Amino acid sequence: MSVYITSTGAFLPGPPIAVEEVEGVLGAIHGKPSWLRVQIQKANKIQTRHYAIDKNQQTTHSNTLMATNAASECLDRSYISRDKVGMLAVATTQGDHPAPGMASMVQAELGLPELEILTAHGICSSSMMALKAAWNSLRLEEHEAALVVSSELASRLLKKQRYEAATKSTFAEKSVDFNTEFLRWMLSDGAGALLLQNRPAPKGVSLRIDWVRGFSHAHAFPTCMSVGSAGRVDDERTWQDYDTYADAETAGALLMRQDVRLLDNILRMGVDGYLRLAEEGVSKPAEVDHFLCHYSSHHFKDKILELLDAAGVGIPEERWWTNLYTRGNTGAASLFIMIDEFLRTDEVEISEGQTILCFVPESGRFNTTYMQLTVVKQ
Amino acid sequence: MNDGEIMIDGVSNTSKSNQESEGINLNPNAQKCLQQLLRVWLGFERDLSTVPLLRRIDLGTYTIEDHLCLLRNLRQQVIEGARWITRAASSFDRNHAGIRSTIISHAVDEHRDYELLEQDYVASGGKIEDILGMERNIGSEALHGYLMHRSSRQNPIDLLGAMWIIEGLGEKMARSWAERIQELTGLTEDSTRFMSYHGHNDGDHMLRFYEMLDEVCVDEMATSSIVKTSKVVARLYRLQLEEVEHGLE
Numbered sequence: 001m002s003v004y005i006t007s008t009g010a011f012l013p014g015p016p017i018a019v020e021e022v023e024g025v026l027g028a029i030h031g032k033p034s035w036l037r038v039q040i041q042k043a044n045k046i047q048t049r050h051y052a053i054d055k056n057q058q059t060t061h062s063n064t065l066m067a068t069n070a071a072s073e074c075l076d077r078s079y080i081s082r083d084k085v086g087m088l089a090v091a092t093t094q095g096d097h098p099a100p101g102m103a104s105m106v107q108a109e110l111g112l113p114e115l116e117i118l119t120a121h122g123i124c125s126s127s128m129m130a131l132k133a134a135w136n137s138l139r140l141e142e143h144e145a146a147l148v149v150s151s152e153l154a155s156r157l158l159k160k161q162r163y164e165a166a167t168k169s170t171f172a173e174k175s176v177d178f179n180t181e182f183l184r185w186m187l188s189d190g191a192g193a194l195l196l197q198n199r200p201a202p203k204g205v206s207l208r209i210d211w212v213r214g215f216s217h218a219h220a221f222p223t224c225m226s227v228g229s230a231g232r233v234d235d236e237r238t239w240q241d242y243d244t245y246a247d248a249e250t251a252g253a254l255l256m257r258q259d260v261r262l263l264d265n266i267l268r269m270g271v272d273g274y275l276r277l278a279e280e281g282v283s284k285p286a287e288v289d290h291f292l293c294h295y296s297s298h299h300f301k302d303k304i305l306e307l308l309d310a311a312g313v314g315i316p317e318e319r320w321w322t323n324l325y326t327r328g329n330t331g332a333a334s335l336f337i338m339i340d341e342f343l344r345t346d347e348v349e350i351s352e353g354q355t356i357l358c359f360v361p362e363s364g365r366f367n368t369t370y371m372q373l374t375v376v377k378q
Numbered sequence: 379m380n381d382g383e384i385m386i387d388g389v390s391n392t393s394k395s396n397q398e399s400e401g402i403n404l405n406p407n408a409q410k411c412l413q414q415l416l417r418v419w420l421g422f423e424r425d426l427s428t429v430p431l432l433r434r435i436d437l438g439t440y441t442i443e444d445h446l447c448l449l450r451n452l453r454q455q456v457i458e459g460a461r462w463i464t465r466a467a468s469s470f471d472r473n474h475a476g477i478r479s480t481i482i483s484h485a486v487d488e489h490r491d492y493e494l495l496e497q498d499y500v501a502s503g504g505k506i507e508d509i510l511g512m513e514r515n516i517g518s519e520a521l522h523g524y525l526m527h528r529s530s531r532q533n534p535i536d537l538l539g540a541m542w543i544i545e546g547l548g549e550k551m552a553r554s555w556a557e558r559i560q561e562l563t564g565l566t567e568d569s570t571r572f573m574s575y576h577g578h579n580d581g582d583h584m585l586r587f588y589e590m591l592d593e594v595c596v597d598e599m600a601t602s603s604i605v606k607t608s609k610v611v612a613r614l615y616r617l618q619l620e621e622v623e624h625g626l627e
Contacts (some may be wrong), residue, residue: 221436222436223425233437233438233439265427271416272424279413311412311416
């Protein structure tokens with residue numbers, strides 16, 4: 001049973017925010033401009049991004065609402081009625097509620113009755129996990145159509161008040177705490193949605209899903225990107241182990257961290273996974289027409305290019321396409337937002353039979369995910 | 379802070395080497411072998427993160443004691459390394475005279491590296507007699523035994539797989555361990571000279587490696603023997619590193 005992406009949608013909250021406006025939205029911590037902002041923004045080369053908070057750091061769109069808006073756009077563009085959707089799979093790093101799962105909330109907001117739901121929890125690669133589950137349920141012929149949504153509201157974790165409240169954290173102790181501040185200038189908000197069906201859309205372009213694969217290396221590596229602990233080696237508590245949530249916040253256990261020293265491992269494991277797929281004959285680098293690679297920062301693009309080339313499985317740069325630079329790094333939502341715009345952009349020609357390789361690495365604890373799509377035109 | 383230098387050991391040298399001598403175009407068997415070697419390397423490097431002493435470098439809890447322990451254990455491997463590589467050179471017949479020359483000159487470069495290790499040990503506060511008196515750990519025994527066995531066979535081309543892992547680790551030490559160890563322990567460059575030194579030499583070594591690979595890796599049998607030996611060496615090398623904290627009593 002072949003499964004196709006027959007419609008897509010995306011939602012980016014508020015106006016595009018330029019590089020120099022970012023600190024005005026997230027807020028300058030204790031009123032002082034960041035020492036690291038310019039350096040990190042220069043490296044990631046993201047020009048504009050979107051936030052679901054305003055300049056007073058008040059939430060303008062909930063995560064559920066962004067997911068719902070992207071899903072609605074996707075369904076409105078489709079050729080099927082909403083009651084044909086048998087499954088809703090939603091991926092996010094942090095929903096509006098720790099419980100229940102975000103898929104419940106998005107279902108309610110969309111008003112889709114009596115369908116199967118799945119919430120995938122993770123970071124960037126959770127979108128692929130949700131998509132794979134939906135793809136499989138269609139392959140098993142349990143449903144005719146499944147809606148997959150990924151949405152991120154990172155800015156709530158990155159606003160100045162979070163850092164100001166962490167008075168006993170590594171961030172408060174160090175003059176520059178790179179690991180704790182890094183993601184502040186990387187991540188932003190948005191949502192994307194894909195409709196999966198067991199037949200191509202009657203008109204226009206559909207994308208057949210050829211395969212989805214993932215390789216996680218959490219058994220070997222320490223955690224690299226996380227929320228929930230204070231970032232001290234000798235302190236094993238996680239946020240719920242503190243007497244009060246206020247204590248957890250004070251200790252910095254609710255701040256988002258990236259151990260940047262470990263980051264290069266995700267590129268190596270990304271190349272390892274692709275070499276594995278090439279070795280198995282699942283992917284043939286020479287036959288990839290378009291490469292949609294979720295890299296979090298321009299900084300990593302050249303590194304990935306170089307590594308793939310050196311390994312003899314290079315994909316020429318002109319076949320790469322991304323909207324990272326204008327839409328921002330929206331974590332789990334990035335790939336779907338990318339696919340949505342890729343299908344509409346005039347920058348590339350998309351023709352019948354072309355192969356699209358998608359790659360979503362997740363540095364959290366080193367998960368690498370890959371997908372191949374084939375262009376089908378009616 | 380990570381300064382953004384992200385390299386796969388050996389591979390970064392590949393691209394560098396290719397620029398330096400565009401003449402090296404690996405034959406299809408060698409290219410395939412290199413891709414498989416790369417996966418062995420990446421798996422080896424990943425699994426090093428599970429070795430307790432090395433994980434402390436990742437986590438930032440590595441101490442001077444750890445460093446002394448690592449150096450004590452590395453010394454025997456380095457001494458024995460000089461022996462198997464010269465043994466391997468003598469096992470190549472006259473049809474492989476080019477490779478023999480390459481391996482001999484490589485051995486000349488490195489066969490007294492253990493003296494650097496001894497100096498590093500003393501500079502780190504260790505007593506010279508402790509490092510001189512250290513016997514091979516369980517993993518070093520296994521690794522050394524295996525390498526001497528393979529290198530005693532006629533034309534042991536599979537040892538390219540061993541060189542791939544050991545050279546790669548040399549570069550990794552220089553790239554990700556030396557400076558980090560100084561930062562974590564407060565030791566100076568004098569304590570990590572063995573590690574740093576390896577990085578400087580390895581560009582040339584890798585170029586010669588690719589030339590050798592292109593020359594000997596001409597069929598599937600050669601590929602599979604090279605890849606298998608690289609896997610065994612990777613596993614035994616990790617065993618050696620896992621054993622550094624185990625007493626021999």
